[in-house]
Amino acid sequence: MSAASSRAALRAARRIVVKIGSSSLTRPDGHLDEGALRSLVDVLAARVAAGGQIVLVTSGAMAAGVGPLGLPGRPRDVATMQAAASVGQGQLIARYTEAFAHHGLRVGQILLTAEDAVRRSRYANAQRSLEKLLALGVVPVINENDAVTTAELKFGDNDRLAALTAHLVRADALVLLTDIDGLYDGPPSRPGARRIPHVAQLSDVADVEVTARGSSVGTGGMVTKLQSVRIATGDGIPVVLTRASDADAALGGEDTGTFFATTGRRMTARRLWIAHAAGTQGRIHLDDGAVRAIRGGRASLLPAGVTKTEGTFDAGDPVEIVGPDGVVVARGLVAFDAADLPALLGRTTHALREELGEGYDREVVHRDDLVLES
Numbered sequence: 001m002s003a004a005s006s007r008a009a010l011r012a013a014r015r016i017v018v019k020i021g022s023s024s025l026t027r028p029d030g031h032l033d034e035g036a037l038r039s040l041v042d043v044l045a046a047r048v049a050a051g052g053q054i055v056l057v058t059s060g061a062m063a064a065g066v067g068p069l070g071l072p073g074r075p076r077d078v079a080t081m082q083a084a085a086s087v088g089q090g091q092l093i094a095r096y097t098e099a100f101a102h103h104g105l106r107v108g109q110i111l112l113t114a115e116d117a118v119r120r121s122r123y124a125n126a127q128r129s130l131e132k133l134l135a136l137g138v139v140p141v142i143n144e145n146d147a148v149t150t151a152e153l154k155f156g157d158n159d160r161l162a163a164l165t166a167h168l169v170r171a172d173a174l175v176l177l178t179d180i181d182g183l184y185d186g187p188p189s190r191p192g193a194r195r196i197p198h199v200a201q202l203s204d205v206a207d208v209e210v211t212a213r214g215s216s217v218g219t220g221g222m223v224t225k226l227q228s229v230r231i232a233t234g235d236g237i238p239v240v241l242t243r244a245s246d247a248d249a250a251l252g253g254e255d256t257g258t259f260f261a262t263t264g265r266r267m268t269a270r271r272l273w274i275a276h277a278a279g280t281q282g283r284i285h286l287d288d289g290a291v292r293a294i295r296g297g298r299a300s301l302l303p304a305g306v307t308k309t310e311g312t313f314d315a316g317d318p319v320e321i322v323g324p325d326g327v328v329v330a331r332g333l334v335a336f337d338a339a340d341l342p343a344l345l346g347r348t349t350h351a352l353r354e355e356l357g358e359g360y361d362r363e364v365v366h367r368d369d370l371v372l373e374s
């Protein structure tokens, strides 16, 4: 077994992204669980002392703002959610600063939006800043910039943010810490449900029932964790998912939680963005011949193979590309506005050039802008 397909990867990893969920950091009364936070920091600091580099992605800002603001529970309206996240983020970073200082370590806060992690023009900034912090021996502490991000620019869940961060820093491993000791073969509340210790590829657990409903303070439940696993393992980064109190064992490569082996090799940030991070704006339907050509992996999508489009998109927007059976075969960046496409569909590039002139004979989605569904 290669290192990336076994837990030896965790022991060998130099640079690790660790993500902890709200439920593991906050108490039911809406205040931070300082004991849990300190226990995590003890484990992470020990890894740094042993020569490792840790990037911490932490949730809990909103949950930790509930108590200090005297709110009755998790807010539902956007403005109060933002206010709670703003107050809670201050609490979080203060506690991490104190806890790491006990080990002689400094932390640097980075609040990201989806754009910062994936847009070419933006991720270089985040990357540079993270690299410098790590070179200085600082522990970067990352969360989403909840107080200001609008719905369109939001990840919404830190599980996927952690996977994209792992890509950004070229992490050797990703550890997702939550309130349950791994992926179960069914809803954990169901009698007889058992932990799955090792997943060689996500298709092996495609039948496992997972819910998006997690703890009362968490976002996305197991669904977003598996999305995160898909991004990371497809990008060549192995993942362990386990309970926060088992962080030490997970980092030590022990049999705790669920280990997800890598399934792909590192992608470019651009392809990662097309494949996973972009919210698609519409759909492009293909005939069978075009599906075969796209699946072959080398072809661009030409107007001749497109049967219809759905949605309102502009040139450059991410779209889903679907076959005649409605199954999504790829995602890509479309080269035309939705309004311009109907006149071109089903026509050869030669005919389009003859009738409409240069510029109309281009690909609907260029192969460099197209990523097949895995």
Ligand SMILES: Nc1ncnc2c1ncn2[C@@H]1O[C@H](COP(=O)(O)OP(=O)(O)O)[C@@H](O)[C@H]1O
Residues within 6 Å of the ligand: 020, 021, 022, 023, 024, 059, 177, 178, 179, 180, 182, 183, 184, 185, 186, 187, 188, 208, 209, 210, 211, 212, 213, 214, 215, 216, 217, 218, 219, 220, 221, 222
């Ligand atoms: N098949 C499954 N295996 C394990 N946990 C599951 C499964 N399906 C749903 N879950 C739920 O996902 C929850 C974790 O998600 P969440 O509350 O969002 O955590 P966090 O705050 O750590 O991100 C668990 O408490 C569990 O109830």
Ligand SMILES: N[C@@H](CCC(=O)OP(=O)(O)O)C(=O)O
Residues within 6 Å of the ligand: 020, 021, 022, 023, 058, 059, 060, 061, 062, 063, 085, 143, 144, 146, 156, 157, 158, 159, 217, 218, 219, 220, 221
């Ligand atoms: N950025 C949000 C966390 C969002 C989130 O994904 O929460 P969780 O499911 O607990 O990891 C916050 O700090 O409140």
